[in-house]
Amino acid sequence: DAGVTQSPTHLIKTRGQQVTLRCSPKSGHDTVSWYQQALGQGPQFIFQYYEEEERQRGNFPDRFSGHQFPNYSSELNVNALLLGDSALYLCASSSGLDVNEQFFGPGTRLTVL
Amino acid sequence: AQRVTQPEKLLSVFKGAPVELKCNYSYSGSPELFWYVQYSRQRLQLLLRHISRESIKGFTADLNKGETSFHLKKPFAQEEDSAMYYCALSGLGIIQGAQKLVFGQGTRLTINP
Numbered sequence: 001d002a003g004v005t006q007s008p009t010h011l012i013k014t015r016g017q018q019v020t021l022r023c024s025p026k027s028g029h030d031t032v033s034w035y036q037q038a039l040g041q042g043p044q045f046i047f048q049y050y051e052e053e054e055r056q057r058g059n060f061p062d063r064f065s066g067h068q069f070p071n072y073s074s075e076l077n078v079n080a081l082l083l084g085d086s087a088l089y090l091c092a093s094s095s096g097l098d099v100n101e102q103f104f105g106p107g108t109r110l111t112v113l
Numbered sequence: 114a115q116r117v118t119q120p121e122k123l124l125s126v127f128k129g130a131p132v133e134l135k136c137n138y139s140y141s142g143s144p145e146l147f148w149y150v151q152y153s154r155q156r157l158q159l160l161l162r163h164i165s166r167e168s169i170k171g172f173t174a175d176l177n178k179g180e181t182s183f184h185l186k187k188p189f190a191q192e193e194d195s196a197m198y199y200c201a202l203s204g205l206g207i208i209q210g211a212q213k214l215v216f217g218q219g220t221r222l223t224i225n226p
Contacts, residue, residue, distance in 0.1 A: 045215065048213060
């Protein structure tokens with residue numbers, strides 16, 4: 001089991017563009033959470049998906065949206081990119097039986113120019 | 114509001130010396146507390162959680178509800194303990210299954226030889 005995987009590893013976009021990040025959860029996990037980690041900060045919760053629905057959302061604008069597929073993989077979409085969206089985006093997966101034990105992926109480094 | 118505070122951004126100790134990484138939290142309900150660690154060029158991983166009461170890699174942490182603290186301790190630091198450490202909080206029993214992790218800003222621990 002490769003654990004949680006994310007793609008791409010790095011991404012460079014310009015202001016106003018749109019981006020899609022992808023995440024495959026650890027085998028046996030059905031819940032996916034997304035976090036944004038700005039430089040020098042701890043991860044900040046964006047939202048969580050379970051059974052293909054957004055179950056909980058952090059304090060992020062509607063420009064941030066997501067999706068979960070029947071195979072539990074997930075996408076994070078960000079529209080109208082701002083310079084401040086530059087960050088490491090982390091995906092974490094967990095089992096519905098113990099949603100608090102989250103396993104993290106390596107992250108996608110997004111740079112907005 | 115849920116909040117986690119790690120007052121030290123940087124902590125440097127000598128090998129063999131005791132280590133204590135401080136974590137204070139703010140939460141009105143019954144929290145679950147975690148310590149996550151990120152070694153150089155590795156992904157974020159769970160070190161320990163208060164409900165398991167385990168000692169991992171010689172580290173322990175006790176939840177003190179009176180002082181709202183969850184400090185991480187190790188009696189004798191080793192060079193391989195050098196890493197970024199994050200304290201995190203998750204609420205229990207608010208909305209079953211819909212929990213998010215709230216992270217502190219992290220403490221970079223350096224163990225000097």
